[in-house]
Amino acid sequence: MTRVAASPANPAAAAAHFRHLLSVETDPADLRADMEDGAGGFLVLDVRAPEHYAAGHIPGSISLSAKDINAESTRDLPRGDVLVTYCWGPGCNGADKAALKLAELGFTVKKLIGGFQTWKWDRHPIATGTDQDAR
Template sequence: MTNFLAAPTGLVTAGTADPATAAAHFRHLLSVETDPADLRTDMEAGRGGFVVLDVRSPEHFAAGHVPGATNLPAREINATTTASLPGDAVLVVYCWGPGCNGADKAALALAELGFRVKKLIGGFWTWRTDRHPVAKGEAA
């Protein structure tokens, strides 16, 4: 076992992946994640092909959410609750933030149901912290 505390130098370069491995890793991340700035850019440009899903509770959704998002709590995702979602769209899911794995659970459930899915990096916390617009109120 490496004692990282005993060797304060070289931690950044230790175990560095070769460029091809790193490229494959980051290509994969970009295929399953997006960030608030990219999401907002696509929303403001009117680009279609995606649906934003807030996978938090209805109460948290009502208190504030990404404009245009649909509320579908992660625990309620199943074949019945997703039947009306477009099968050809990318579903962008988010929960509270970096300390919450609700978006990961939702993304897994949706992928297992056959949907293409991306997680919003940083969740609603990063969306709000980055000063993107916030909508309030219950789901339609």
């Protein structure tokens, strides 16, 4: 059994690791702060099934199911923005799969840590319905 104190990374390796994580992940608090500050340059993608999006989603996000991501379905997405993907929650890897597909298509991406469930747990606002911000 490996213990916490066994073979820790040296500080430089740890710094590189966490710098990398921060380059590909964001959390609900940082995302909401950017939304409230009016920071531009990012688009939030709900990659769950459309019916889950309709039942509740992050305000301003657009629905694009992970299974439907391809060159055609992403043709109108902004190439200069960071695409932030999220799925249901910590036990779902749909956001990872979507981010991988998007990165392979040449998009800059980040994953929302904890997905929609963590967004809700943190008591951030939730929108319902199918209306999407036309970008």
